[in-house]
Amino acid sequence: MDQAVAASHHPTVLDWQERVRSAHAHKAPLRIRGGGSKDFYGVRLGGELLDTRSYSGIVSYEPSELVVTVRSGTPLAQLEQVLAERGQCLAFEPPHLGAGVTQATVGGMVAAGLSGPARVSAGAVRDYILGLSMINGVGEHLTFGGQVMKNVAGYDVSRLMAGAWGTLGLLTDISIKVLPMQRAQATLYYECSQQQAIDMLAGWRAQPLPINASLWQSDGSSDSGHLLVRLRGAMAAVEAALSHMGGTMLDHAQADGAWLACREQQLPWFTQMEADHALWRLSVPATTPALPCTEQTIQPLMEWGGALRWVQAPMQHAAALHAMAASVGGSAVCFRPGEAVRWASSDDFGYTPTSPALRQVQQRLKQAFDPNGIFNPGRLGDWAIS
Structure with a gap:
């Protein structure tokens, strides 16, 4: 066993169980929080704070088996550093979205279910969760999954927790599949318009090219912009793609800075958002044509081969954005409200309206895991699950 920490029972779990049982008995809400790096997301952040950072550390790490088990309060940066020392990584590039005191944790990474630029090629957070332990809403400490990919016993509850934003349970230990870092990258x-970028990416998808990530953003006018395409893989595959795809190759330092800024939403496109605008996240089919702009919106920023479109628009545009996304078989959600946006008692937070059938499934899940609704009330509106 490499980089192992003693796997003896940690007293924090017992403390948490008692606290959850008490909250369940008194129907007292709990707000689960790690580093707080994603506090901007959600309708209302209510309940007594339950800080997970005291439960930290790597339980076991087997580089040869490509699996690591880590406690939920462990800083994400710490885990990534340990993996990098062995030439391994989290292939889905989870965004940290915080600095200093708002340091992302592994539990928050899983709960948020957010993936970075490599999502379209490497997969999502949930694809790498092998198993986990959690405390449900009545204080039971439950374990699901295991430490291998071919674990098919019972329901796949482990992956259900990815993107549930802590509304179904308090994560304790998580087993994650890791991958070796790619040998070659470019x-x-x-320079192209948004529609040209969509067409180029669609053409490349039909070819055996090692495309790992893409990013298109406007250069300021309505019909001009630039596209970045990252290649990752075996040296021969990357070199062959470079000779086939044309374009201008960026130096490594410039490219790494751009992709990091994209992952952490530190590009000027994100940081210079108007105070009365909100940041909207649209998930659409990758071949969806270029989205129209109005006087109050700017050219979107596009990732994931065209499947993820970031849009800046006032909250009054919620219905129009929902309709536009739904018309192409996608969805829209307000990801980050602008500085001038104020939330009162709204329960939709800009979510795409949920169908009655899906809402019923969500409510049944909530009832099964957290019958008194004590975990993160209001985080996802009326028990919505992302």
Whole structure:
């Protein structure tokens, strides 16, 4: 066993169980929080704070088996550093979205279920969760899954927790599949319009190219912008793609800075958002044509081969954005409210309206895991699960 920490019972779990049982008995809400790096997301952040950071550390790490088990309060940066020392990584590139005191934790990474630029090629957070332990809403400490990919016993509850934002349970220990870092990497630059970028990416998807990530953003006018395409894989595959795809290759330092800024939403496109605008996240089919702009919106930023479109628009545009996304078989959600946006008692937070059938499934899950609704009330509106 490498990088192992003694796996003896940690007293914090017992403390948490008692606290959850008390909250359940008194129907007292609890707000589960790690580093607080994603406190901006959600309708209302209510309940007594339950800080997970005291439950930290790597339980076991087997580089040869490509699996690590870690406690939920462990800083994400710490885990990534340990993996990097062995030439391994979290392939889905989870965004930290915080600095200093708002340091992302592994539990928050799973609960948020957010993936970075490599999502379209490497997969999502939930694809790498092998198993986990959690405390449900009545104080029971439950374990699901295991430490291998081919674990098919029972329901796949482990992956259900990814993106549930802590509304179904308090995560304790998590087993994650890791991957070796790719040997070769290169980033290509193209000047093109949004629609040209969509067409180029669609053409490349039909070919055996090691495309790992893409990013298109406007250069300021309505019909011009630039596309970045990152290649990752075997040296021969990357070199072959470079000779085939054209474009201008960026130097590694410039490319790494751009992808990090994209992952952490530190590009000027994100940081210079108007105070009365909100940041909207649209998930649409990758081949969806370029989205129209109005006088109050700017050219979107596009990731994941065209499947993820970031849009800046006032909250009054919620219905129009929902309709636009739904018309192409997608969805829209307000990801980050602008500085001038104030929330009162709204329970939709800009979510795409949920169908009655899906809402019923969500409510049954909530009832099964947290019957008194004590975990993170209001975080996802009326028990919505992302």
